[in-house]
Amino acid sequence: MxxxxxxxxxxxxxxxxxxxxxxxxxxxxxxxxxxxxxxxxxxxxxxxxxxxxxxxxxxxxxxxxxxxxxxxxxxxxxxxxxxxxxxxxxxxxxxxxxxxxxxxxxxxxxxxxxxxxxxxxxxxxxxxxxxxxxxxxxxxxxxxxxxxxxxxxxxxxxxxxxxxxxxxxxxxxxxxxxxxxxxxxxxxxxxxxxxxxxxxxxxxxxxxxxxxxxxxxxxxxxxxxxxxxxxxxxxxxxxxxxxxxxxxxxxxxxxxxxxxxxxxxxxxxxxxxxxxPDTLSPTTNSKTKPTHQNLPGNISKGKVHTALLVAFPTAAGVLIFVLVGIYLCISKRKAIEKFSGKSHFRLYIMVEY
The missing domain is CATH 2.60.110.10 (Thaumatin)
Structure with missing residues (x-):
């Protein structure tokens, strides 16, 4: 209470x-x-x-x-x-x-x-x-x-x-x-x-x-x-x-x-x-407010767009090349194994050494 x-x-x-x-x-x-x-x-x-x-x-x-x-x-x-x-x-x-x-x-x-x-x-x-x-x-x-x-x-x-x-x-x-x-x-x-x-x-x-x-x-x-x-x-x-x-x-x-x-x-x-602050009159010699485009070290939108156009095709080409290489290696290994009659383990030892 x-x-x-x-x-x-x-x-x-x-x-x-x-x-x-x-x-x-x-x-x-x-x-x-x-x-x-x-x-x-x-x-x-x-x-x-x-x-x-x-x-x-x-x-x-x-x-x-x-x-x-x-x-x-x-x-x-x-x-x-x-x-x-x-x-x-x-x-x-x-x-x-x-x-x-x-x-x-x-x-x-x-x-x-x-x-x-x-x-x-x-x-x-x-x-x-x-x-x-x-x-x-x-x-x-x-x-x-x-x-x-x-x-x-x-x-x-x-x-x-x-x-x-x-x-x-x-x-x-x-x-x-x-x-x-x-x-x-x-x-x-x-x-x-x-x-x-x-x-x-x-x-x-x-x-x-x-x-x-x-x-x-x-x-x-x-x-x-x-x-x-x-x-x-x-x-x-x-x-x-x-x-x-x-x-x-x-x-x-x-x-x-x-x-x-x-x-x-x-x-x-x-x-x-x-x-x-919003009632103060701006001074005549006030500097331009920094923006993303004019800050040091920043790149413009146009440069970013160009970089992306170059980067994507290059990356795609590298990926295709790697996949083709993997496919060829697997195919070659299967051919060798079939030809020699060796076990997978023995083939692995042979390839390593």
Missing amino acids: ASFAQTWSLLSLILQIIMFSGNAKTLTITNNCSYTVWPAIATTSGTGSTNDSGFLLREGQSNVVAVSTEWTGRVWGRTLCSTNQSTGNFSCQTGDCTTGNIQCNSSYVKPATLAEFSLSQTNINEDFYDVSVVHGYNLPLSVAPNVDSAPECTATGCVFDLQKSCQLAELRVVSKTNNSIIIGCKSPCDVFGTDQFCCNSSVSDCQRSNFSLGSSIFKRPCPRAVSYALDDDTDTFTCDDSRTSSYNITFCPSAAMSRLLSTPASQALQPAFAPK
Whole structure:
């Protein structure tokens, strides 16, 4: 029998979908971590579910949240949350919403691994999504469109080894009860605050040595995640909004997904603010696109046709010659055997030697 929590979650989802009158997309949020996570949802535009702006997920639990098809917002996880017995104030050590309640709003305490969405962009009909560690990292997180076959609708996320990769002491967030346990890693930009570490004013800032040191903290282990301000042009992904009506958001994704997220995406898709390639005007000095006929090393169709005309008669002649030779050899052997009265075995010995 389904638990009360599961039954209430299902009823809540049905009510949400009815509320959106069929124009809804769903976010399936799953906790695969070995500890409790308190997901939070913040809506920037469109219609989200205010009843599910903050909730609890124990290990192995999932919750399905409906949002409007043109929803923009973010999802993140809070960890090490508790309620103060004397004040009744609810708070979390990472990703806290500062509301004092399990319900959330648009604000969060850094660091927090963010799943960001901008669904069904006007006049584009594409969903844009990313996983951002611009403001630090507190949880392994993946986002994957729920589609059967659409290579461009790829998964993204970040699975980060806090003990191994967050080596700078200034960036570490430690547990309030045990300062030897690292529970998060701050962004170098948030800690040091310079343009060189933030790379948010010009591309030249991204090329300085101290920025390379800061950006490598997240970019190397999480090549698909947005890790600094000017990074979203390569790590913001798109999916045609007609291909999927749901997204899977997973805390502590599987080992197979983690391996996928540790490799760069095969295609870097355009962000929301970038012009689409088919709207760009061709330049006057653009080169002719290479074709099969003018690529080096390729032969034209005429040459192929000529080669085939020569090859087939030649091959047929060789085959006829071989068959005639075999026939003559067999006939000669039979004649010799008949004449000498020798056995087939003796004839074979004689011929061999």
